Amino acid sequence: MIIDRYIAAEIARPFAVGTGLLFIVFVGYSSIMQLAEVEKGLLPLTTALQLIFLKSIVSLEIILPTALYLSVLSAMGRLVGDSEMVALHATGISELRILTAVLKVAFFIALLVGLISLFGRPWAYRESYRIEADAVAALDIGRLEARRFLELQNGSYVLFAQRVVAVEGRLFDLFMQRDRSDGANVIYAREARLFRSETGTGLVMSFHDGYSYLLDREGDKDSLLRFNRLAINLERTPADTGYKRKAEPIFRLARSERRRDVAEFQWRLSTPLATLLLAALAVPLSRHTPRRSRFGGYFIAISIYVLLFNLALLARNLVEQGFVGPVPGIWWAYLFLLLLLMVLLSAPRWNRFG
8 A cells, every 4th residue: 555655646746747737738729729719800708718618628538648648657767767666676566566556546547537538528519519609600790800801600701891880780891702612702892781690590791782793613604793782691500520429428429320420439438448558558668777868768658659649540530431340440459559568568678677
């Protein structure tokens, strides 16, 4: 028990620091992206803050296993570098006993990662989608700015107005481009108004006194329309299939036979296992000769982590695309990780700490 507590304390310190740093980096990057949308007038500040919070929950699925892997490397590497591991071996404590103590700590982290992956992550995706959809429907003239391009519906519409009167909800000398299956539609109007549709599912742009140009993709069927009034419905775009899949409850995915749903279901189930295996793998990878630099070993360990993470992503993509069936599914990638762990633990030349 003393050994367990000692190793747990050695892991906990770098784990707390690593989790905090990785979380700050992710939140900082996410904040830059969301605040850019606020600056463009596409999102209110409160909505951007909500999205940052929800995306930070999703990020914990990757941040926690990564921080645990690095913290075990750091803790075990320090024990080896300070010859404490040699002393532990001299008292009869084997590497497998050390591994057991590490896995006890990793179990609680894996449990938390599993809860996030199974329930927290899909909830965060559902809320993110709902908030983003509501933000699109709630876009009003008050957030439009004169002489600035504004994208709607993920770039399907682009607006530009010379003058905006927010109080009256009016735009003047307005250009709008929208994508169509047969070409691009460019509209110019002396005045326009943007308001919610009666159904509440989107926006309506009402143009007055202008021209509508339809530019054919082949270049030989362009057309021009002169109008006094023209109204266009900017309905909400349907959610992306992949995005909805990430937001589906775990129990619904379990009943689905679609390849993408199977891959998502197996990915969520695999995250606790990946957390445990990564923590275990960090123990043999932390070996090095005492009083020598650990950075060479860290480079190898991080390279292996990147390789294994991409291998797991490859396994999921192969299931999604139908190249690999539900069995073995994505589990062959974790079987490879388990075999690598067994090789590192059993190789005689790795069993020396000096």
